[in-house]
Amino acid sequence: MSEMIPIFVNGEPHQIAASTDLQQLKQKIAPGQQVAIAINTEIMPRRLWAGRTLQPQDQVLMFNLVAGG
Amino acid sequence: MTHLTFEPRFATANNAEDSQSPLCDQQFLYYSRHLLLPDWPEQHQLQLRQKKVLIVGMGGLGCPAATYVAGAGVGCLLLADGDNVELSNLPRQTLFRQQDLGQNKAQAAAAALQQLNPFIRIEAIPTMLDEAQLSRHIAAVDLIIDCSDNMPTKLIINRLCQQQQRSWLGASASGYQGYSWLINPAAGGCLCCLGHQQPLPPGGCLQQGIYAPLVGLLGLQLASMALQQFSTNAPRYSFVQIYQHQWQQFNRCQLLADPDCVICGATTNV
Numbered sequence: 069m070s071e072m073i074p075i076f077v078n079g080e081p082h083q084i085a086a087s088t089d090l091q092q093l094k095q096k097i098a099p100g101q102q103v104a105i106a107i108n109t110e111i112m113p114r115r116l117w118a119g120r121t122l123q124p125q126d127q128v129l130m131f132n133l134v135a136g137g
Numbered sequence: 138m139t140h141l142t143f144e145p146r147f148a149t150a151n152n153a154e155d156s157q158s159p160l161c162d163q164q165f166l167y168y169s170r171h172l173l174l175p176d177w178p179e180q181h182q183l184q185l186r187q188k189k190v191l192i193v194g195m196g197g198l199g200c201p202a203a204t205y206v207a208g209a210g211v212g213c214l215l216l217a218d219g220d221n222v223e224l225s226n227l228p229r230q231t232l233f234r235q236q237d238l239g240q241n242k243a244q245a246a247a248a249a250l251q252q253l254n255p256f257i258r259i260e261a262i263p264t265m266l267d268e269a270q271l272s273r274h275i276a277a278v279d280l281i282i283d284c285s286d287n288m289p290t291k292l293i294i295n296r297l298c299q300q301q302q303r304s305w306l307g308a309s310a311s312g313y314q315g316y317s318w319l320i321n322p323a324a325g326g327c328l329c330c331l332g333h334q335q336p337l338p339p340g341g342c343l344q345q346g347i348y349a350p351l352v353g354l355l356g357l358q359l360a361s362m363a364l365q366q367f368s369t370n371a372p373r374y375s376f377v378q379i380y381q382h383q384w385q386q387f388n389r390c391q392l393l394a395d396p397d398c399v400i401c402g403a404t405t406n407v
Binding site: 079110111114116129133135136137 | 194196197198199284285286287288291308309310311312314315316326328330331332345347352355377379381383384388389390391392393394395396397398
């Protein structure tokens with residue numbers, strides 16, 4: 069069994085396999101959804117998702133810009 | 138409580154005479170609580186009087202944003218909205234009263250704001266601006282605040298501001314979700330870098346409702362961000378602030394430029 073690490077997604081604690089990258093996390097948390105992803109204090113361009121391996125305690129925000137006001 | 142009688146001559150911001158003249162006694166009194174701040178000298182107030190701001194959308198975001206930008210003494214406000222005031226607007230669109238029902242929002246807001254601050258100039262644009270009109274207005278103002286309620290308008294503003302290399306502020310909200318942002322084309326990053334240039338699923342107040350205090354929070358954020366843009370310590374990077382309702386807090390995240398972005402990817406400096 070692979071090692072698990074703790075991260076937070078939209079403020080909620082999650083345990084994920086070590087070496088999981090942002091692309092894989094997105095597929096797990098929000099499959100088929102159009103989202104933007106911020107990790108810690110930066111919004112990551114989509115092309116960098118696959119190369120960004122998650123670290124313990126990373127704070128991830130997945131969001132979908134809404135329209136309204 | 139002090140009661141003031143304002144004279145019409147004060148409502149002439151941005152003309153040549155006004156740009157040279159110091160604050161009159163009534164203006165000193167009006168702006169006194171800001172002028173007491175350690176980094177808000179009279180010179181800063183005079184500089185604000187020279188600024189021109191376009192606010193697109195005078196709904197739940199635009200009302201609070203415009204109220205505080207006007208109250209701070211930004212010299213000229215252009216308020217654009219083609220909608221009329223409806224009963225369901227009153228709980229959160231705080232410039233409107235029952236007697237405004239059926240009136241154009243930009244005109245009703247301009248009238249209310251002129252009562253709030255007679256020392257500035259306020260112009261109502263009572264139509265939905267098309268792309269050519271937006272482009273012209275964007276080129277003519279110091280700052281753009283997008284308070285529109287639809288993604289197509291936001292994306293047009295994003296593209297035009299990128300083309301003209303103009304910083305702009307914006308916000309959006311639906312349900313309990315809310316976002317505000319500063320886009321600075323010179324620093325890189327734009328709204329399309331979020332990857333939402335494709336059509337979004339139906340949303341907005343009509344479909345999902347709106348938590349009224351949230352648009353108030355966002356509108357006040359926009360006003361404060363706008364005033365900060367006119368100070369010397371304004372952030373120069375693009376960012377998005379993401380509201381998390383369960384904690385009643387915003388997370389500010391820097392918006393990194395997407396090299397593949399169809400809008401800013403070819404022109405960004407970073």
